[in-house]
Amino acid sequence: MVGKLKEDSTINEQLAQKPFEKPDFKAEKKKKKRRDRDSVRLEENEVSPKTKVQEGTDSELQKKKKKHKKSKDVNLDIKISDEKEEAKVDENSTDGSVVVTGKGVKEAKFVPLKSFVESGLPDEVLECCRTFKSPSPIQSHAWPFLLHGRDFIGIAATGSGKTLAFGVPGIMHVLKKRKGKMPRGRSPLCLVLSPTRELAQQISSVLENAGKPCGVMSTCLYGGVSKGSQISCLKSGVDIVIGTPGRLKDLMEMEVCRLAEVSFVVLDEADRMLDMGFEPEVRSILSQTCTERQMVMFSATWPLQVNQLAQEFMDPDPVKVVVGSEDLAANHDVMQIVEVLDDRLRDDRLGALLEKYHKSQRNRVLVFVLYKNEAARVERMLQRRGWKAVSIHGDKAQTERTKALSLFKSGSYPLMIATDVAARGLDIPDVEVVINYSFPLTTEDYVHRIGRTGRAGKKGVAHTFFMQQNKGLAGELVNVLREAKQVVPDALLKFGTHVKKKESKLYGAHFKEITADAPKSKKITFNDSDDE
Structure with a gap:
């Protein structure tokens, strides 16, 4: 607090050297009251250093004191100030x-x-x-x-x-x-x-x-x-x-x-x-x-x-x-690949990506879909094609969901299809690749989905299918990609890059529009070419 008073004094000396401006008497009066109040608190703390929050007329201070006084095990070593x-x-x-x-x-x-x-x-x-x-x-x-x-x-x-x-x-x-x-x-x-x-x-x-x-x-x-x-x-x-x-x-x-x-x-x-x-x-x-x-x-x-x-x-x-940041941002340890395609081509493209990312059938790959019936259909389709796959979604009993998650974590079935029930908070070790078979309803869910890989300092890959019906989220996705210095495909830019704040009710003003001339990064490849 003494340092704060000295700082105020130094600032006043600097202001005194500036050209004369009409003083704001109301503002000065408020500052004087605040300095006087701080000085009184400083003296009280010097007299009784064990006192944490002094009694006063301020109702907010009284509430703070009343709340913590009842809990003897809590010892607040702080002093409440008037400003944030x-x-x-x-x-x-x-x-x-x-x-x-x-x-x-x-x-x-x-x-x-x-x-x-x-x-x-x-x-x-x-x-x-x-x-x-x-x-x-x-x-x-x-x-x-x-x-x-x-x-x-x-x-x-x-x-x-x-x-x-x-x-x-x-x-x-x-x-x-x-x-x-x-x-x-x-x-x-x-x-x-x-x-x-x-x-x-x-x-x-x-x-x-x-x-x-x-x-x-x-x-x-x-x-x-x-x-x-x-x-x-x-x-x-x-x-x-x-x-x-x-x-x-x-x-x-x-x-x-x-x-x-x-x-x-x-x-x-x-x-x-x-x-x-x-x-x-x-x-x-x-x-x-x-x-x-x-x-x-x-x-x-x-x-x-x-x-x-x-x-x-x-x-x-x-x-x-x-x-880090309150703004929506993706994990920079995840390489993001976004592919714009027709929804009818997704099954074959998913098979091709699994041949690329999951050829050994030992590494963990997580495939995200949007709906429960879609999860069941994709699971059956992959099993017919010879992949050892399990799924978790809302139509499954909790015992089945728990068993599927356990099989995936243990590596017995290292390929899992999931709805967004698995996107939040779950700590699934060593997921190397996340594939978004269906783009989620919000960009926030996209960030959480791809956050299942690239954890604990490791690198990961997120490959995402983006379709015509998702075009309303194109601008937000472009911003997420650019913030993480990832490649933005030209096909995605064709949907537009403008983001209106009112369109993102969930995030308020979290999203900031990035100009079209923002720097782009070089493409990173995963073993073979990503264009195969």
């Missing part, structure tokens, strides 16, 4: 930048973790991180704030380590609340909401392994399977509930899942959850959790609908960490 602060850190991110905003981030002496040991967490909690050399960017920037009880928004690409970014602070939250005692029949303290069953299962697997060494129990609630085992698990007592909105709401209405004690809530893939129409369920579920809760939201993009939900259920101006 911003810190920029240039290290370890996908595009070299991490932006942190929110009230008090500067006063909190924000320091991202360079190692897991720096967090000071118990060895049994850090056991889940022992296979990693260092925290990922979202982990290193999220933990300091989450462990100190701040409401938090994380914007990061898929495959960035988000599960442990919120999972480890969630486990610590449980341990502090339980104070080392884990009684039977206990009600959950932590809730994680996920848009899809597969993602919920994946999060549950990570948190079960992470919580086991310290006795923190998790359960996963999702539809498509019997409720019996899920009800039994809830009755025996759990600490963390991971679930999809539909099944969770059903069990709440049956009064077997009670969330009144939940004080740590995570919305993972928040944008996708609302896009799938789960907003009424999400609002209903959140209203049943503890009013003195810590809210965490992770999302790949930040559309208006998600922002409105955050404003309603989170503290005013929470900490927001953006790793």
Whole structure:
């Protein structure tokens, strides 16, 4: 704060040397009040350094103090300011930048973790991180704030380590609340909401392994399977509930899942959850959790609908960490090939591409389609042609979907056809190639689809079929390709490159039009020529 006052003084001296301008008395009066208020806070902190947030007349400060006073295990080492602060850190991110905003981030002496040991967490909690050399960017920037009880928004690409970014602070939250005692029949303290069953299962697997060494129990609630085992698990007592909105709401209405004690809530893939129409369920579920809760939201993009939900259920101006960019951008480790063709030619072209990319029938290839019946048809067609293929889509029972995913992950059936149920959040190891047999309904889904490859620093290939009926998304796709310095085919440019903001309701103003003379990159080949 002293540095801030000196900075103000230096700025005033520089302004004094400028030619005379008519002063803005109202603005000067506001600045003087702010400086006086900062000086008083500085003196109070020097007298009582242990005091984190001083009492005052400001209603927002009173709300902050009241919320965190009730939770003795939370020790906020921050001081709330009157203006939105911003810190920029240039290290370890996908595009070299991490932006942190929110009230008090500067006063909190924000320091991202360079190692897991720096967090000071118990060895049994850090056991889940022992296979990693260092925290990922979202982990290193999220933990300091989450462990100190701040409401938090994380914007990061898929495959960035988000599960442990919120999972480890969630486990610590449980341990502090339980104070080392884990009684039977206990009600959950932590809730994680996920848009899809597969993602919920994946999060549950990570948190079960992470919580086991310290006795923190998790359960996963999702539809498509019997409720019996899920009800039994809830009755025996759990600490963390991971679930999809539909099944969770059903069990709440049956009064077997009670969330009144939940004080740590995570919305993972928040944008996708609302896009799938789960907003009424999400609002209903959140209203049943503890009013003195810590809210965490992770999302790949930040559309208006998600922002409105955050404003309603989170503290005013929470900490927001953006790793890379809020704009829609594809993973630069993925080589994108877009091919414009007639839909009647897709089956034969898919066969030719599999001969090229999947000749060994050992490497993992993921084929995306748009509709459930299309997934079943393509699966049968490929099986008739001799390919070992499985599929996951909404018409399959959950047990069949789980089995198919397991066969694909193990490599027993390394070719999988999937609808967009598999595009979000799933961590499928070593997928070398993604083929978009059908272009998705949104460019955002395209980015998430191709994000299934090129993960954990590896390179990947995404080959996409683009047809006449997809021409409304041509401009957005061109922008994504150019941002990643990929080749833009002339056939795609013929559909036009203009993008109207109002056409992209999901992203708001995320898309920025790129001029036609933007630089293009050289074509990269995958073994043989891509034109064969």
